[in-house]
Amino acid sequence: MKRYDLITPEGTKDLLFEDCAMRRSLEEKLSAIFKSKGYCEIVTPGLEFFDVFNLNSRYFPQESMYKLVDNKGRLLVVRPDSTMPIARVAATRLRDAELPLRLFYRQNVYRNKPVMRGRSDEIHQMGIELIGSDSKRADLEVLSSAIEVLSSLESDNFRFELGDIGFFRELVNKLDTDISTKEEIRSLIEVKNYPALNDLLDSIGDNEITNALKQLPRLFGGEEVLDKAAQLYNDEKINKIISDLRGIYNCLTQLGYNGKITIDLGIVNKLDYYTGVVMKGYLQGYGDAVLSGGRYNKLLAEFGYDVPATGFAVNVDAVAKVMKQSHTYSAPVADVIVYGEDGFVMEAIKYANKLRSDGLIVENSVFASYDETKAYAENKKIKKAVYVGKNISEENI
Amino acid sequence: MENEKRPLRIALTKGRLEKDTVALLEKIGYDCTAVREKGRKLILPVGDSIEVVLAKAADVITYVEHGVCDMGVVGKDTIMEMNGKFFELVDLGFGRCKFALAGKKGDNFYQGYNIKTIATKYPNVSRTFFEKKGMDVDIVKIEGSVELAPLLSLSDAIVDIVETGTTLKENGLEVFEDIAPISARLIVNMVSLKLRQQEIESLIKLIEENL
Numbered sequence: 302m303k304r305y306d307l308i309t310p311e312g313t314k315d316l317l318f319e320d321c322a323m324r325r326s327l328e329e330k331l332s333a334i335f336k337s338k339g340y341c342e343i344v345t346p347g348l349e350f351f352d353v354f355n356l357n358s359r360y361f362p363q364e365s366m367y368k369l370v371d372n373k374g375r376l377l378v379v380r381p382d383s384t385m386p387i388a389r390v391a392a393t394r395l396r397d398a399e400l401p402l403r404l405f406y407r408q409n410v411y412r413n414k415p416v417m418r419g420r421s422d423e424i425h426q427m428g429i430e431l432i433g434s435d436s437k438r439a440d441l442e443v444l445s446s447a448i449e450v451l452s453s454l455e456s457d458n459f460r461f462e463l464g465d466i467g468f469f470r471e472l473v474n475k476l477d478t479d480i481s482t483k484e485e486i487r488s489l490i491e492v493k494n495y496p497a498l499n500d501l502l503d504s505i506g507d508n509e510i511t512n513a514l515k516q517l518p519r520l521f522g523g524e525e526v527l528d529k530a531a532q533l534y535n536d537e538k539i540n541k542i543i544s545d546l547r548g549i550y551n552c553l554t555q556l557g558y559n560g561k562i563t564i565d566l567g568i569v570n571k572l573d574y575y576t577g578v579v580m581k582g583y584l585q586g587y588g589d590a591v592l593s594g595g596r597y598n599k600l601l602a603e604f605g606y607d608v609p610a611t612g613f614a615v616n617v618d619a620v621a622k623v624m625k626q627s628h629t630y631s632a633p634v635a636d637v638i639v640y641g642e643d644g645f646v647m648e649a650i651k652y653a654n655k656l657r658s659d660g661l662i663v664e665n666s667v668f669a670s671y672d673e674t675k676a677y678a679e680n681k682k683i684k685k686a687v688y689v690g691k692n693i694s695e696e697n698i
Numbered sequence: 699m700e701n702e703k704r705p706l707r708i709a710l711t712k713g714r715l716e717k718d719t720v721a722l723l724e725k726i727g728y729d730c731t732a733v734r735e736k737g738r739k740l741i742l743p744v745g746d747s748i749e750v751v752l753a754k755a756a757d758v759i760t761y762v763e764h765g766v767c768d769m770g771v772v773g774k775d776t777i778m779e780m781n782g783k784f785f786e787l788v789d790l791g792f793g794r795c796k797f798a799l800a801g802k803k804g805d806n807f808y809q810g811y812n813i814k815t816i817a818t819k820y821p822n823v824s825r826t827f828f829e830k831k832g833m834d835v836d837i838v839k840i841e842g843s844v845e846l847a848p849l850l851s852l853s854d855a856i857v858d859i860v861e862t863g864t865t866l867k868e869n870g871l872e873v874f875e876d877i878a879p880i881s882a883r884l885i886v887n888m889v890s891l892k893l894r895q896q897e898i899e900s901l902i903k904l905i906e907e908n909l
Contacts, residue, residue: 419764521892521895587765
């Protein structure tokens, strides 16, 4: 029988010392930002019912979820996303709470990814959700918080991108074609596959809408993108989406991150609980977005509580990977090791405690001799050893 | 960080696509001497602003997906088999061939109620193709000459790349059905396109003008 007792499952890893210290320090940094804005932390269970992630707009591909069965035969999943469970909590236990709700979380999500592609199945995420307001003020709060998070991580090397899923939805819904073709158009826009998108749209027809959709994946960059978008199609709803986005963009540029805030109207995620403004954040040195989010006004209604919401999540592991290239985090090493001679062990423990109360990190020696203690201290780079016997003496290692 | 100043890194699929891409880059005006006289080196400078990395097709996708290469040239066949998250910006037009379902000449593949066995180097492409038809098939992954499988009666048919069809013909096989056209694609990492938009867009413009 082959035993798997010495390795961790595919897509998971142990986090030791420096890596752990780095994750915790990132957590503290982001928690401090979220808390200072009045967000309260919540924790949702690691296991949820499958149904939470499998209805209309909260669709998760079932092959991407880790599943198990509870003692009543019901299907459970290991949490693949935090926003949906939080929407569930907001729609149930927080239903009578004063709006808006400001919630934040730091927990793992689990997604079954193709093996051997070098990506983790277990992702440590932190994020915020602002529930109960559809106002531009709410959008600006969440967007500017996301920018603040990115700039607090890598002030020079981040990029923040803004879009509005409504632009694509309005256009594609005017097309006289079936849902699977619309989905194909969406996926081609998402991967900016210009040639295949052109072929597909040509086969549907040559009109203002197909021409606008052809341009959609190219609509990324600075404010000029919005000017181009405005010329593509003239329609009350679309004009409003563009002018709202322009308003938001102009507000955000007042934060002063010149050139770091850009627009991409081709952000059309598969995860389609988003209904309006969407965002992505990138750090130089990681090949995928490290932050993503947006407005999801219909999601809570699916849990029976019809309120609008917006939020974002940060992939903490991805950030840690980037930070490791430029920062060193070290796990703490003891300052002193205290050895107690036979008969003086309790004296040594008391002496060590006295040193700790002065703020030092102190190890109690578990070795039988002072020489072994010093050899160990040298290997571990502990700078000072203390001998406790009839006399107390210190020496630097 | 180092990334800020490093040249634009392009992963090329070793072999024919590499030669066609180098020809294209030379047509645009890049000096590709280093690639032509590469010896055993795997990372090679092209002009001052580009660095070429030579890799196997599937690895091109992996490198681009992770952002360690900004762009890549890879066949649509590998993209269809591997999937992955990247932008697929340009159909380069060279390396043209097709995916096809083929088998022994004269066989009627769809006849009968038995579950068909398919031999292929491309299990994902095969599975997707038959899924769309609502057909259950047994798929056998073969690494070398797939044409052998129907000849040795291991499979009822094969899913493979067909260029001229000569190999099929010489072995008494024929194409039953075309699955998808294939050509070389220029793929771009999702973050690189945003962080190095100007460099990448101007290179793509040059490429499109010279196709």
